[in-house]
Amino acid sequence: MLPGLILILLTLASCALFVIRPVWFPLAVTPDALAFDRQFLRTLWISGLLFIALQLLLAWSVLRKRTNSPGSRSNGHFRLEASWTALAVVLFLTLSITGSRSWAKVAVTAPEKETIEVYAHQFAWHFRYTGPDGKFGVTGPKFISDAGGNPFGIDPDDKAGRDDIVSATLRIPAGREVLLLLHSRDVIHDFFVRELRTKQDIVPGMEIPLNIRVDRPGTYEIACAELCGLGHSQMRGVLLAMDPNDYAAWKRAQETQR
Ligand SMILES: [Cu+2]
Incomplete structure (x- = not known):
């Protein structure tokens, strides 16, 4: 009797957590973040309803069993097992397909918009914008000088680089599509903004595109979400979505x- 009641209580307590929501996601500020949230809730509803149904079924069978009864033997039920396995496969594939559609939109959208370079290094973020010429200057590791104000290593002899703007804050126009080109100087870092629901690894030697559109002006925290060394916990940046x-x-x- 008691185990059955405990099961029911545990099930109700787990449901209450999702109804009361003492802890929940921060505000979603991009259309993609909203799509991710919709996908998350879809998955949560389906798996949540299944969880409740199965827990109650389990509690019912525990409550029904009398302590001294010999119990019935079962050799399984092939058709029943095959059908719920098939159902689980169909459910899993459907959720994967709808989920991958949301994700594909983020990774593959046409560029030709405001392009900003994101440069991660132990343990800071820097951002580079093109000047009036609309071109990024050439960079090289030998020109890198954090103390000299050249964290990107822009070649001082390259004309295209002279008007480049380097900033420690990622400023973007709100409501507009922006293409971020992610670079790392040293180890793997990860660009993570909670309100964007986006985490993107930044791998040294690669240029990784990330399209974002922040509709709500505001200040958001950029965190490095990949353990990258002793100063990892201090590797924070600021995303400023401006009018x-x-x-x-x-x-x-x-x-x-x-
Ligand atoms: Cu990092």
Whole structure:
């Protein structure tokens, strides 16, 4: 009797956590983040309802069994087992397909929009914008100088690099598509912003594109989500989604400073 009641209590307590939601996701600020949340809730509802049904079934069979009864023997039921296995496969594949559709939209969208280079290194973030020429200058490891204000290693002799803007804050125009090109100087890092519901590994030697569109102006934390060394926990950055006019004004101000 008692184990059955404990099972029912545990099931109700688990459900209460999702109904009351003492801890939940931060606000989703991109259309992709909203799509991920929808997919998450879809999966949660299906698996949650199945969980409740199966726990109650288990509790019922525990409660029904009398302590001193000999119990019935069972040699299995092939058709029943085959059908719930098939059902689980269909459910899993359906959720995978709908989930991969949401993900595909993030990784494969056409570029030709504001392009910003993201440069991760132990243990900081830097961001580079093109100047009025619309071109990024050539970079090389021998030009890297954190103390000298050249964390990207922009070649000082390359004309295209002279107007590049380097910033420690990732400023983007709100409501516009932005293409981030992710680079790492040393080890694997991971670009993670909770409100974007996006985590993207940054692998040294690779340029990894990431499309984002933040609809809600605001300040969001960028965290490194890949253990990258002793200072990993301090590897934080700021994503600032600005009103497009303010963003344009900021860029112009940077350009005139050079
Ligand atoms: Cu890192």
